[in-house]
């Protein structure tokens with residue numbers, strides 16, 4: 001497995017944990033760290049069936065983009081920095097496998113945006129979410145204005161972004177920003193447990209389901225429904241469809257082969 005300066009990677013039983021590690025800045029995202037993430041995602045090991053993203057240490061998932069790196073930027077450089085992070089996060093969102101954010105502390109600014117780009121968010125009870133950018137004279141730049149509104153609704157997104165107010169895990173759960181909240185010591189165990197539940201299922205079907213949910217969201221109803229029908233049909237061209245249904249009919253466990 002490739003070594004990175006800011007990423008720790010652990011792969012076990014098809015579940016990969018990617019730990020973001022920049023301890024001096026509470027795992028803030030600098031451009032080298034984003035380059036490493038891009039490299040990791042671009043060359044994703046095909047054995048990985050679920051990716052879990054978390055932050056190093058007990059205090060922070062990701063405390064945002066690196067403010068010391070952004071402070072001197074001009075408009076053109078700011079746009080470029082924003083676009084780099086946005087492209088990495090879009091890669092996460094469209095990865096052909098599910099991605100779980102295990103949010104173990106501060107998820108602020110770019111950290112909240114990173115969690116929003118993941119498919120599922122699980123949080124530790126000490127997690128804190130927020131978009132503090134307007135307090136720094138900027139706006140969310142890694143697609144937070146888009147995804148926060150999509151996931152938690154426009155009213156919540158506008159309140160949190162305009163006020164720069166950070167919310168605790170219980171409020172994040174209430175507004176639909178996270179799927180579940182666990183005690184900090186249970187978070188990774190629960191993330192891995194969920195990952196294994198996903199891994200048990202037919203990989204191509206899981207991939208198609210993610211593609212459907214992503215693609216259909218922005219489509220008019222008739223196009224969305226037609227898209228799902230096409231993808232549903234494609235499932236019947238896989239060996240795993242026969243394996244899954246034959247196993248059910250013979251009252252046995254299915255052993256999928258990813259074909």
Ligand code: CO8
Nearest residue numbers: 025026028063064065066067078082108109110132141142
């Ligand atoms: N960038 C750089 N350094 C950081 C960051 C950050 N985002 N967050 C924390 N650090 C550093 C601190 O400066 C400090 O360094 P040092 O020890 O050298 O003084 C160290 O991490 C520890 O932090 P604190 O001492 O502040 O720890 P506290 O427990 O007191 O506070 C907080 C923790 C509340 C998380 C606090 O550090 C904080 O408010 N951090 C900034 C959070 C923030 O505003 N994040 C949003 C940044 S903007 C953003 O993400 C925009 C994304 C889109 C970018 C588009 C590009 C153009």
